[in-house]
Amino acid sequence: MEGLPSNEPKASPRRAPSQRRSRERVERMLAAASALIAEQGSDAMRMGEVAERAGVSIGSLYQFFPDKRAIIWALAERYTTEGQACISAALAVVSDAEGLRQAFSELVDIYYGLFLAEPVMRDIWSGTQADKALRQLELADSRANAGFLTAVLKLLRPNADPVSLETTAFLIWQMGEAVMRLAISVERQEGDRLVAAYKRMALRELTVA
């Protein structure tokens, strides 16, 4: 699945471009990487191809980016700092509950729009390296599991819109998986809190109309 010797954060510090020439070249490298990720995904992106498209040698590429990950991270960083400013601005002006409603709603729309429109962000932030086929298997499986939940909901609320129930069940299930993944990535205590909060939220959604 990889050619890297290991998964350790080898990220040895590389020289930072200090002269104008090299800064421009680094910019070209990032642009090339961005284009290739948009076209093929970061997994299929080849370092040699990045160098070629940027018009630099493979050695130059590695002079400023210690490994393949580094160039992807550099791109990711641009998006995140940009996004962070946007979020900060939108929430800074909130002063009451209604304001929060509006700001949050807009924020979700903006983010969703970004995810839909930016192939690079899409690739980097969502299962980049994870292989697509496995993701589809997971989805199919999750759908099957959510199906059991849907069946129960339909039984308990025969008058509700079936599509809406299906959406709710699938959403709750997927969120549950996401929370589990999150919970095992943080400290045990926080993980427990997050799972508990999820449970409370999901139950509220499941038991009220």
Next chain:
Amino acid sequence: MEGLPSNEPKASPRRAPSQRRSRERVERMLAAASALIAEQGSDAMRMGEVAERAGVSIGSLYQFFPDKRAIIWALAERYTTEGQACISAALAVVSDAEGLRQAFSELVDIYYGLFLAEPVMRDIWSGTQADKALRQLELADSRANAGFLTAVLKLLRPNADPVSLETTAFLIWQMGEAVMRLAISVERQEGDRLVAAYKRMALRELTVA
């Protein structure tokens, strides 16, 4: 990041073990893979190492598993069918809202326990191939973003438990990201519905105590 020629579902059909000898050997291969994933993660798992630990040649390994993914999938499948039976059983007996509450609550606990206890499941189902360092960056970033939300919540509800508010904000933010990732993996229409449902759910959580 990989040595595979491409990301396409090459999954050419391989011979299925029909004799007892080969069935046992396949079992050993799976056991070896499982152990290695538990020790190092599936990304660092080397096919040669799997073969060696299973006491078979690399050729034999590839006789039954077309590629590296296949052996990981095979392991994943075992967990999922097991889990599916568990879910089905737990939800089949639900007949009222209170029953749903209990069944769902238990299910979450069981799943969380599995995630915590099973390193292989953990690896396969959560950012398997995704690199750990990037995941930590994402988390730090998400925490920062959730921080803005936390600040607003603290402002609007000065009497609430700060830790609880932080947990809620982080959870909502992470769920949002998960829903976006999900939304772009399914058909546009369903994605839109899922995002809308998430928004409704999150807003309810944000505006009621």
Next chain:
DNA sequence: TTTAAACGTGAGTAGTTCTCACATTTGCTA
């Protein structure tokens, strides 16, 4: 016993990331 199919082997192929010894360019100082 014969025989065809299933099974087993491991050196070798192809394709990747990343290195390194060396050449070139730049900016600074005398």
Next chain:
DNA sequence: TAGCAAATGTGAGAACTACTCACGTTTAAA
């Protein structure tokens, strides 16, 4: 302007890895 050290640029090749294939061995059935 000449001199020079640091920054920058190069690409053949080192080091790994997933995966193949031609050939040898075992199994089960006729």
